[in-house]
Amino acid sequence: MKYTILDCYTDEPAGLGVPPYLGTYPRYIAGYLDEDVHYLTIDDLRLWRKHNSRVKETKPSQKTDITTYNLTSNYKDVKKILEETDTLIVVLGIHVPGKYLSAVPGTLHEIMPLIKDLKCKKILTGPAVFGTQLHGGKFREKADLTLFDKIDYSLFRFKYSDVKDYSVEGAQILKQIPDYRMIEIETGHGCDIGKCSFCTEPIKNRVEFRDKDDVLKEITEFYKLGARFFRLGKQTCFYTLPYAIDLLKEIRKNCPELKVLHIDNVNPVKVVMDKNHEITKAVVKYCTSGNIAAFGIESFDMEVVKANTLNTAPNIAYEAIRILNKYGADTGQDGMPRYLPGINIIFGLRAESKKTHEENMKWLKKIYDEGLMLRRINIRQVAIFEGTSLYNEGKDKFLRKNKKFYWKWRNDIRQNIDWPMLQRIVPRETVLTNCYAEIYDGKTTFCRQFGTYPLIVGVKGRLELKKFYDIEITGHMLRSITGKVVIKKEIEDVNF
Ligand code: SF4
Structure with missing residues (x-):
């Protein structure tokens, strides 16, 4: 039996699984299945459907396409993986919609047309089993879920003693994720x-x-x-x-x-x-x-x-x-x-x-x-x-x-x-260390430290993405800051 987990990301009052965060649900499922499981993200699926799994370079005038930014190491083989999949497990659900710098969570309306012609059994799980909504101020998304063979609540009906081994074994999916x-x-x-x-x-x-x-x-x-x-x-x-x-x-x-x-x-x-x-x-x-x-x-x-x-x-x-x-x-x-x-x-x-x-x-x-x-x-x-x-x-x-x-x-x-x-x-001239360059918007690079609610720092110019920088603060916007690079670093030099 070949299983594929499709992570469309999750955000709840208690628990975040939108990149750069890796949430618990796909990990526990991977551990439970206890066999070779493919882990795909909604970004992998979009890239396959939109661009036949080819990554496009962002032109200097463009913003990074954050709908296809969080690829797994399987992204080139999505078609083959999905054709060979017996059971597809879709992890999805936003209960506290936020703004995400470098990811766009999948919605039911987006995902269903993308998977409907796949021959495999389809299971929906994650917070979406209770409803999902990517935009605040609205009721949950209305969708006909008959496409799914099963709406699985078991991720919310377990005792921790049941998942203690799965949570450890599920860490292995990290091997399928190339980014931090x-x-x-x-x-x-x-x-x-x-x-x-x-x-x-x-x-x-x-x-x-x-x-x-x-x-x-x-x-x-x-x-x-x-x-x-x-x-x-x-x-x-x-x-x-x-x-x-x-x-x-x-x-x-x-x-x-x-x-x-x-x-x-x-x-x-x-x-x-x-x-x-x-x-x-x-x-x-x-x-x-x-x-x-x-x-x-x-x-x-x-x-x-x-x-x-x-x-x-x-x-x-x-x-x-x-x-x-x-x-x-x-x-x-x-x-x-x-x-x-x-x-x-x-x-x-x-x-x-x-x-x-x-x-x-x-x-x-x-x-x-x-x-x-x-x-x-x-x-x-x-x-x-x-x-x-x-x-x-x-x-x-x-x-x-x-x-x-x-x-x-x-x-x-x-x-x-x-x-x-x-x-x-963060007064001017403060140096924020170990900021990770995440996306471009035209000639600006947006960086953040890894952490809980990190500040977004806009830096003039296009820095090499997915690298760490120490950045001196030069100005303040309403909720973000601007800065200039002091040092570029490799991960080994990132110390706290
Ligand atoms: S928001 Fe939810 S989790 Fe937080 S205190 Fe209220 S009931 Fe509890």
């Missing part, structure tokens, strides 16, 4: 609070944590295969993990040459509850710098917090932001502050009004005026999924009502908070 990848590591799923009106996590998973040794074995396996960039990102709150500090210590012991170790979601309530701030101190000590705790604050308006049973009141959020700044604001080796909060704000929740924006601005200004730092403010319009309380009550009522204000609200935050904040975080 940030390995998204799962430590737990489900949410012990689990009430936010818009969130699909409590529907998908019950609360469970992986065994510390299983997590370590998986990371060590990737490390042996050459992976050096890791994010402990697939969980709803890193601070809730019973063994958070020990895990960080042991990763550093087992993987002495790793280059990036970051985390992702953190519940601000748990930061405030953390006794003597032990977890915060350990994150600063054992993770690499440029690290961010993504706080799902969603709104600073108490009316919205209550109406959507959000987990963090504004005063708690503020306190957690203060604590992280106290320990993490110093500049680390990569030129970024060691560990800062990032916050998420969602438009379109129940009870949203003009006052919501006023409350958001009031708290954001207070944070800025007190000299605190927020590494990034992620603003998105809610995507509405069946099964959530928002779907059952309210749906897109507030989205429709307030949509006309969103550009203004977002712009207010970008101009008056993000922009001055960015100048505080």
Whole structure:
């Protein structure tokens, strides 16, 4: 039986699998199948369908084609691989749509015509089994899924003891990926609070944590295969993990040459509850710098917090932001502050009004005026999924009502908070080390460090892509920066 995994990429509240991240789903499936499995990306498939698997050079006037950028080492043989495939497993699903610098996740509408004439059995899995939507402010994509022989929920119905070996064996798919990848590591799923009106996590998973040794074995396996960039990102709150500090210590012991170790979601309530701030101190000590705790604050308006049973009141959020700044604001080796909060704000929740924006601005200004730092403010319009309380009550009522204000609200935050904040975080002449050149847009090259929510740096000229550079900051845009190259480096010289 010949299996092929087609990775159309995934993005969820807890877990990212859009390049340069490698998500967990294709890895666990590869480990489970326990035979030679081909791993393809949606980019491989597009390149085959659009250009007969031939890579086109980007002309100096053009932008890099990010729809065919993330090729596997199998890209030249896609046709043959698919013709010989007995079962095609499609991994797909975007639940928290974002902007992706160097990838475009596949949608159901895109993928179905591309695979419909393949003779093999077709299985759909990943978050898309609960719906998918690449654009914020909309309901899930409507699609007739009868093309698929099976809609497979098993990736959401397992116990961690069932996948502990698969997660390690699945690391082998890294051999089919020629570029560097940030390995998204799962430590737990489900949410012990689990009430936010818009969130699909409590529907998908019950609360469970992986065994510390299983997590370590998986990371060590990737490390042996050459992976050096890791994010402990697939969980709803890193601070809730019973063994958070020990895990960080042991990763550093087992993987002495790793280059990036970051985390992702953190519940601000748990930061405030953390006794003597032990977890915060350990994150600063054992993770690499440029690290961010993504706080799902969603709104600073108490009316919205209550109406959507959000987990963090504004005063708690503020306190957690203060604590992280106290320990993490110093500049680390990569030129970024060691560990800062990032916050998420969602438009379109129940009870949203003009006052919501006023409350958001009031708290954001207070944070800025007190000299605190927020590494990034992620603003998105809610995507509405069946099964959530928002779907059952309210749906897109507030989205429709307030949509006309969103550009203004977002712009207010970008101009008056993000922009001055960015100048505080990375003043001119700061040198950001180990920025990876990812794409061209005309005569500009866009680079990023590997990490959790790295800053995008625009550099004049066309640098050699997929190489590392130390870059001195020369200016600030609203959410990105400009810079000039100080040194070009090989991966061996990338140290933190
Ligand atoms: S805290 Fe809310 S948004 Fe975060 S995972 Fe739990 S239910 Fe979802």
